[in-house]
Amino acid sequence: MKKQLLAIYWLLAIPFCLSAQNPNSDSAVIRRMFDEALLRGKAHPMLGELCKTAPGRVSGSANAQKAVEWGYKTMSDLGFDTVFLQPCMVPHWVRGDAEEAKIIGKRVKEKVNICALGGSIGTGKKGIKAQVIEVKSIEEVEKLGRDKVEGKIVFYSRPMDARKIYTFAAYGSCVDQRVWGAKEAAKHGAVGVIVRSMNLSQDKHPHTGTLVYDDSVQKIPAAAISTEDADKLSLLLQSEPELQFYFRQTCETLPDVLSYNVVGEIRGTEFPQEYVITGGHLDAWDNGEGAHDDGAGCVHSIEAVRIFKALGIRPKRTIRAVLFMNEENGLKGALQYARQADSLQEKHIAAIESDRGGFTPRGFHLEGDSGKIELVRQWVKLFEPYGLHDFANGGGGADISPLKKSQKGILLAGFVPDSQRYFDFHHANTDRFENVNKRELELGAASIAAFMYLLTQHGY
Amino acid sequence: MKKQLLAIYWLLAIPFCLSAQNPNSDSAVIRRMFDEALLRGKAHPMLGELCKTAPGRVSGSANAQKAVEWGYKTMSDLGFDTVFLQPCMVPHWVRGDAEEAKIIGKRVKEKVNICALGGSIGTGKKGIKAQVIEVKSIEEVEKLGRDKVEGKIVFYSRPMDARKIYTFAAYGSCVDQRVWGAKEAAKHGAVGVIVRSMNLSQDKHPHTGTLVYDDSVQKIPAAAISTEDADKLSLLLQSEPELQFYFRQTCETLPDVLSYNVVGEIRGTEFPQEYVITGGHLDAWDNGEGAHDDGAGCVHSIEAVRIFKALGIRPKRTIRAVLFMNEENGLKGALQYARQADSLQEKHIAAIESDRGGFTPRGFHLEGDSGKIELVRQWVKLFEPYGLHDFANGGGGADISPLKKSQKGILLAGFVPDSQRYFDFHHANTDRFENVNKRELELGAASIAAFMYLLTQHGY
Incomplete structure (x- = not known):
């Protein structure tokens, strides 16, 4: 009986030993x-x-x-x-000077951290100053229409959804603002776009990323604002909806390289x-x-x-x-x-x-x-x-x-x-x-x- | 047939719906x-x-x-x-002055980063200077014995095993040097102990942690050395085995609190x-x-x-x-x-x-x-x-x-x-x-x- 048990033991053990010891097993x-x-x-x-x-x-x-x-x-x-x-031939976009941006209200004049979105046009050397209109989505811009948007800087402020465990899912459901926000705002006469950075942290760092223009629509400059400054801007807009925003960026697209x-x-x-x-x-x-x-x-x-x-x-x-x-x-x-x-x-x-x-x-x-x-x-x-x-x-x-x-x-x-x-x-x-x-x-x-x-x- | 299929569908779907919609489901x-x-x-x-x-x-x-x-x-x-x-009453160990340590060889005199191990005694105000003997384990100290260890500073240098995916396993198979290294070295007449920090990175930061003395054995001071400095010390010891090490720490254990x-x-x-x-x-x-x-x-x-x-x-x-x-x-x-x-x-x-x-x-x-x-x-x-x-x-x-x-x-x-x-x-x-x-x-x-x-x- 003892021998039989031993035999069974070894039979059971062999495949394990082979796989454990075979240096070429996967x-x-x-x-x-x-x-x-x-x-x-x-x-x-x-x-x-x-x-x-x-x-x-x-x-x-x-x-x-x-x-x-x-x-x-x-x-x-x-x-x-x-x-x-x-x-391969590639686009050649350059950022130019360091960007500048300010929130300008009746009682505030505050510098904020922005960076131009990749592929954006510049603002011209003097920059752009205009009233800000805050929206949470491209759909909201469409609803507001030209009446509310024309001549303004559209501020896309929908944050990434912190509840999504896989953060790329949060990014995927938020990044439309950055990619198509400028194109859509321009259709309704906006003069510029500021997008809350695609970032789940509250911090001072603006996050760039590509935007896509439509050749049939006026190109307008677009930049990302740090999450901290985006929240500050939202807060200030609540007490002063006529707030103005200034930004200057000299980025441009050069010939392909x-x-x-x-x-x-x-x-x-x-x-x-x-x-x-x-x-x-x-x-x-x-x-x-x-x-x-x-x-x-x-x-x-x-x-x-x-x-x-x-x-x-x-x-x-x-x-x-x-x-x-x-x-x-x-x-x-x-x-x-x-x-x-x-x-x-x-x-x-x-x-x-x-x-x-x-x-x-x-x-x-x-x-x-x-x-x-x-x-x-x-x-x-x-x-x-x-x-x-x-x-x-x-x-x-x-x-x-x-x-x-x-x-x-x-x-x-x-x-x-x-x-x-x-x-x-x-x-x-x-x-x-x-x-x-x-x-x-x-x-x-x-x-x-x-x-x-x-x-x-x-x-x- | 269609109705039957629909009925089956709903029967199958109900538990799912209940669990998906029941706000009190786990x-x-x-x-x-x-x-x-x-x-x-x-x-x-x-x-x-x-x-x-x-x-x-x-x-x-x-x-x-x-x-x-x-x-x-x-x-x-x-x-x-x-x-x-x-x-509850707890021990009260204090670090005292910032530690000092130097490698002292014929051609080198180099400051290194150490920190006293928690619970260690001090070196006295003048510090300790002695020849270093490097070991990879407590067993090695035992093998070397009093002949090789007496009067020296034992340097435990076995690193954490980077191959272990769960790093606590690497810690567990390495930390004996820190916990019992001083006690074991003292049994063979060592005057001090330096332990490579329990750290998988190469950096400048010494990592402290508790040691355990044995009341029946002479207590000797012990400190952790940063991984970078541990590697430096090992290297220098290869070319100059008689290298000396100096360290000073004024830590002590006060009455329980x-x-x-x-x-x-x-x-x-x-x-x-x-x-x-x-x-x-x-x-x-x-x-x-x-x-x-x-x-x-x-x-x-x-x-x-x-x-x-x-x-x-x-x-x-x-x-x-x-x-x-x-x-x-x-x-x-x-x-x-x-x-x-x-x-x-x-x-x-x-x-x-x-x-x-x-x-x-x-x-x-x-x-x-x-x-x-x-x-x-x-x-x-x-x-x-x-x-x-x-x-x-x-x-x-x-x-x-x-x-x-x-x-x-x-x-x-x-x-x-x-x-x-x-x-x-x-x-x-x-x-x-x-x-x-x-x-x-x-x-x-x-x-x-x-x-x-x-x-x-x-x-x-």
Whole structure:
């Protein structure tokens, strides 16, 4: 009886031992990837280099070009099989002088913190002074109509909804004010637009971000105001509805500039013509260092590929780190990448994007064929020891989205780090290297490497 | 057929509708608790008050007394049913002058950042200068023996293991050097001890923490050195093993002082004699503001009870926020609380502790009867929308641990926030209010309120 029990014990134990001891099991490889990232990781120093040598690398700027050179040199020095540039023409918007703004009332004259929205026109050198009308939505502007709006500065003040646990959901339901607010206000004769910053904190930092004009509508200047100053303005308007606002910004859009995506790859051993890519965007708004947005995504991607190399893992399929240019205001790099993949008939089976910051990893949001996604979800248990649980359906990301069109059946995966702090930094001068935690960044890179590994080895 | 299908549809839909629409369903109440914390939360301003009016509130200090008064006033002002103090005698250790330390070699004489370990004796006013011997463990000291150790300063340099995803596991397997290092080195004739700070970052900040002497062994002074300086010292020792180290600290232990736990409660409506408590510790090391450790746990607890009151939820069982005194170096408050609960025959069915910082909530570690814990795990799905997935077996926490002895069948639950950044701040001068994120703190308070709610309403 004792012997029988022992035999049963060993029979039960064998599969466990095999998986625990097999250095090539998925779980063992993933463990080594995390160890590499946490013990010998390069993500953090790489991010420091990028942020300090090329801060504020908005498309078309000298620092964007420095960032391209940095990406090319970094991946070349790491010894990736191939590193190349993909040329594309990008918009070139410049901020000009530091912005000025004041609330001007009967009893108050107070400076406030604003910054021009990306792509906005300037106010002219003298600035604009006009009465302010506060609204909570674009719909409210439409309801008010020309009678109430003409000649005024429209102040969009709807805050992000703090109740939403996933802060990108709060952003998504608020950012229409910033993107289309100027265009809609202009239709009703507004002369300028001020938007409450997309930020869940009360602070002094204005948060920029792109706006979209309509060529058939008069362009009017638009700026973001810090959340503290937005609340102050709202309060003052309650006691003095005729309050005036002054702002001056000299931003402008110059002719398009030649720029580049930077791509580094390791060739696949079995299916080199099939691609699994991971990317972030290299451009960043000019007012910060682009640390979380999206230096983190760039170094996540480079580091994920570096981890394969450091561990001597030859992927079955070709893997790429793609540093996209011009995500913030045009997506020209992303469109160029998809076009080239199409024309070269590069079969992309999966694309991962990291553009939600360098925080503790929580999962990947998945977009693609629902049956195939269920197969991917079988890998979830491999990620649980590392704290990743969120593999919901959801958008992959802006830069990989153009691949959907021509790459039939592709899986798009958006890396999801913890979102609580992201909007403290997003598009603001607080988005600095010092506000990225080394371990959190490293765990993100390892998570992406692990997901790439599963995709390259098992296909999709 | 169509009608039948419709009938089936409605039958299937009813439970969902009821739960979605019933404002008293568990999920609806929990949603309201999170909304209250995120929209009208008091955790963040309360933490600011505590940190700024009573920073460095080490047991027995004037600021610890200020913290007691703050806790009493805060919970009284919030209108809790009862607020009371529980007296207990606590140790009174004082740091004295700012510490000084130098590495002294043939070619180097370099100042380094140290701080005395809590409870350490001083060096005398002249300080101690001796040759350094570096070890990676207490076992190594034992192996080296008196021959190699006598008359020297033992430098414990084993770092926390960065590979451990849950950083408390890395701490747990490293902190023996700090707690027992001095006692063990003294057995072999060492004259002092320097310990590499318990910190996963490379930085300039020494991290204090308690040590434990043995009355039968000579007491020797011990200090923590910043991780950067620890690495520097290791490097210098490689080229010059005879290197000397000088340090001076004038800390000492004064006679015990009367102090207090602060308890605030809301009486239960159905089982007032049964208790569900949540606590953090009010004392904090003197070199920081005690923001994450453990101001966060204190305000988590107060806020959790406040949320019941704000939403008009009368708990079936009595709920308490307990601000424990002297967790860091004695646990005298925790022992007093358990003793009093025992002598008053207060039946505690569950105790929650928050002492792992004010970061994004990830779950609760559970300690208690395994069958009952499985029942608690059925609630996990209620927490998933808020990002909590980790309900593993594990320690509840130091302050609630004495309840295990007399409170038969109690559930101990340790609140588990994300652990990646905790040791950047733990016991260091970086543990400041400014390093606590408002949303992360609020989500923690709401998570604890929700867990308390389930325990008070459904029992355990």
